[in-house]
Amino acid sequence: MTRRILVRSGKEPWVSISPEATLEANVLGGNCGNLLFSTGVFASLSVEGADLRSDYFQIDRVDGADRIAGGINDEFDHVVIPFANALRPSFVRSLERWSAVVERLSVPVTVVGMGAQMAMDRDAVRSDERVDRAASRFLTAVLERGASVGVRGERTAEYLATLGFGDDVIDVIGCPSLYRPDIPVRMRKQVDALTRESRxxxxxxxxxxxxxxxxxxxxxxxxxxxxxxxxxxxxxxxxxxxxxxxxxxxxxxxxxxxxxxxxxxxxxxxxxxxxxxxxxxxxxxxxxxxxxxxxxxxxxxxxxxxxxxxxxxxxxxxxxxxxxxxxxxxxxxxxxxxxxxxxxxxxxxxxxAFNSHHGVNEAGYRAFLERNGLEHAFGVDNPTGGFTERMASFTPAPAVVPVAAGCDSPGLLDRLEYLRRLAAGPAKETVARRYPSWVKAAPALVATDTQQRLSDLEGRTGSQFRDDRRRVYSAFRRLVVPVVKRVRRS
The missing domain is CATH 3.40.50 (Rossmann fold)
Structure with missing residues (x-):
C-alpha cells in the first residue's frame, strides 16, 4: 500500500529547475542551504511504498488554510516539515500560516530539525513575544498530531522549555541534512597540510x-x-x-x-x-x-x-x-x-570527533522517526526505495558563474536587466505548473516567445551595442541561448 507523504521543501531533489526559474519562483526559499536538509529528509524516508511530494514552499506563502488543509487531508497520509531557524521574528508570518493549516489537518504531522535563532550568549534563551506566541501555537497543533518535535540542539530545547514544552515532547536530533542512508557521511583528510595551491x-x-x-x-x-x-x-x-x-x-x-x-x-x-x-x-x-x-x-x-x-x-x-x-x-x-x-x-x-560520534546521532534520529510513525531507509535491504536511481537519472542544472565577470560596460548591464525581466514570466510559469492543486492559483503569466523577443531586442538596439559588440555578443551566447533552451525544455 502506498503511503503518501508531503514534505515542506522547494522541490523534489530529483526535479531539475533552471537557475533562472529557481530565482524567479524562489525555489530555494531565499537560501540554497534549504536544499540540503530537504534532500536529507527525502533520502531518509524513501522506502518501498512511500510516495514523497514537495509543497514547493507554497504553504509558507499562500493564505487559505481551509482549502489547503482539505487538499492535504484528501491526498496525503503524513506531513513532514523540515524547519531550520524557524523560531525567529522574520518567520512569524510563515509559522502562523503553518499553524492555521496544521490545526485543520486530520493526518499525522512531524517537524524535523527546528531551531531558534539567538545571539551567541548562552544565557539569552528567550526570544520575543511574537515568536513565543507563534511557537506555542504551532507546537501545540503539531503535538496533537505527533509524538514529539525534533529540534536542532540543546539551545533550542532550552528555549522551548521556557514555553512549557519539555523533554517528554522535544527530541534533540540535530540537522536532517547530515543523515543520509544513500551516501557515506564521513570527513577525510586527503592531505596532511595545505599549501598555497590547495583548493x-x-x-x-x-x-x-x-x-x-x-x-x-x-x-x-x-x-x-x-x-x-x-x-x-x-x-x-x-x-x-x-x-x-x-x-x-x-x-x-x-x-x-x-x-x-x-x-x-x-x-x-x-x-x-x-x-x-x-x-x-x-x-x-x-x-x-x-x-x-x-x-x-x-x-x-x-x-x-x-x-x-x-x-x-x-x-x-x-x-x-x-x-x-x-x-x-x-x-x-x-x-x-x-x-x-x-x-x-x-x-x-x-x-x-565528528566521525566517531555520527553513529550515535544517527541512531537518535532513527529513534525519533520511529517514535513518530515514519518508516525510514536506514539499515534496510533497499536503503533508498528508488531515491538513488532517481538522483542518478535526472540532469541537474549547471553551476552558475558571474555572467559579467571582468565586464565594466554599463550598457551591457542595462541589457542584462532587461533580459532578466523578459525571462521572469516564463521562468515562473515553469515552476508554477508543479504547484499542488490545493494552493492558491498562481497569477496568470503571459506566455512569451523569448527567442523572438530577444531577436527583436537585438535588432532595435544594435546601435547601442556598437562600441561593445564583441563583449555583448559573447554574453548573449553564454546567457540567452541557455535561458531559452531551459525555458522551452521545462
Whole structure:
C-alpha cells in the first residue's frame, strides 16, 4: 500500500529547475542551504511504498488554510516539515500560516530539525513575544498530531522549555541534512597540510548587520587570506547572490567593499565563484576541494556530505548549536584574526570527533522517526526505495558563474536587466505548473516567445551595442541561448 507523504521543501531533489526559474519562483526559499536538509529528509524516508511530494514552499506563502488543509487531508497520509531557524521574528508570518493549516489537518504531522535563532550568549534563551506566541501555537497543533518535535540542539530545547514544552515532547536530533542512508557521511583528510595551491572552498554569510565590528573582522580575514588567493573557491548561497551571478543586478554598490556584498568584490567577479541550485551538483563539486571553511552552517555541511574536512566559524546560535551537537570542527568568528590562514585552520581540524560520534546521532534520529510513525531507509535491504536511481537519472542544472565577470560596460548591464525581466514570466510559469492543486492559483503569466523577443531586442538596439559588440555578443551566447533552451525544455 502506498503511503503518501508531503514534505515542506522547494522541490523534489530529483526535479531539475533552471537557475533562472529557481530565482524567479524562489525555489530555494531565499537560501540554497534549504536544499540540503530537504534532500536529507527525502533520502531518509524513501522506502518501498512511500510516495514523497514537495509543497514547493507554497504553504509558507499562500493564505487559505481551509482549502489547503482539505487538499492535504484528501491526498496525503503524513506531513513532514523540515524547519531550520524557524523560531525567529522574520518567520512569524510563515509559522502562523503553518499553524492555521496544521490545526485543520486530520493526518499525522512531524517537524524535523527546528531551531531558534539567538545571539551567541548562552544565557539569552528567550526570544520575543511574537515568536513565543507563534511557537506555542504551532507546537501545540503539531503535538496533537505527533509524538514529539525534533529540534536542532540543546539551545533550542532550552528555549522551548521556557514555553512549557519539555523533554517528554522535544527530541534533540540535530540537522536532517547530515543523515543520509544513500551516501557515506564521513570527513577525510586527503592531505596532511595545505599549501598555497590547495583548493579551499569559502562559505560566507557576509551580511552581519547587527554586529558591524564582527563584519569588519570577517572582511579583514577574507581580504588577508582568501579574496585574492587563486585557489579559493567561493560558494554563495543567497538569492541576491544568484541574481548577481545570473544578471549582474543583485548587489548594491552602497554595500561594504571588504566582503562579497559589493558587486566589485573579487569573490563576486571571479569564475571560481559558483552557485548551485541542486544538492547533487553542490556536493559533487566540493568533493574535489581540500577544505571548506566559513560562517555558514550548511555551507560546511555540504562539505561534510562531500567527505571534505570542513570548519564552521559560528557567529550566532544557529551555527554554534549545530556545530556543537554534531561535533563539527569550529572556531568562533570572534576569535578569528587575519593571522589565521587556511593552512593553520586546517591543522586544527579533528575529523574523528565528528566521525566517531555520527553513529550515535544517527541512531537518535532513527529513534525519533520511529517514535513518530515514519518508516525510514536506514539499515534496510533497499536503503533508498528508488531515491538513488532517481538522483542518478535526472540532469541537474549547471553551476552558475558571474555572467559579467571582468565586464565594466554599463550598457551591457542595462541589457542584462532587461533580459532578466523578459525571462521572469516564463521562468515562473515553469515552476508554477508543479504547484499542488490545493494552493492558491498562481497569477496568470503571459506566455512569451523569448527567442523572438530577444531577436527583436537585438535588432532595435544594435546601435547601442556598437562600441561593445564583441563583449555583448559573447554574453548573449553564454546567457540567452541557455535561458531559452531551459525555458522551452521545462
Amino acid at each position: 579551499v572552498a569559502l562559505t560566507l554569510r557576509p551580511e552581519l548587520r547587527d554586529d558591524p565590528l564582527l563584519a569588519a573582522r570577517l572582511g579583514e580575514w577574507v581580504d588577508a587570506n582568501l579574496a585574492e588567493r587563486e585557489a579559493t573557491e567561493y560558494v554563495p548561497q543567497d538569492n541576491q547572490d544568484l541574481r548577481h551571478l545570473l544578471w549582474a543586478s543583485g548587489l548594491s554598490r552602497d554595500s561594504r567593499r571588504d566582503l562579497p556584498l559589493h558587486p566589485d568584490h573579487p569573490l563576486m567577479t571571479s569564475e571560481q565563484t559558483k552557485f548551485f541550485v541542486d544538492e547533487l551538483t553542490w556536493r559533487t563539486y566540493l568533493s574535489d576541494v581540500d577544505m571548506v571553511v566559513g560562517n555558514r552552517i550548511h555551507g560546511a555541511v555540504a562539505g561534510v556530505l562531500a567527505g571534505v574536512p570542513s570548519m564552521t566559524l559560528p557567529f550566532d546560535s544557529r551555527v554554534s548549536e549545530l556545530s556543537e551537537f554534531h561535533r563539527l570542527p569550529l572556531r568562533p568568528l570572534r576569535s578569528i584574526t587575519k593571522e589565521d590562514t587556511p593552512a593553520s585552520l586546517y591543522a586544527e581540524i579533528d575529523v574523528e
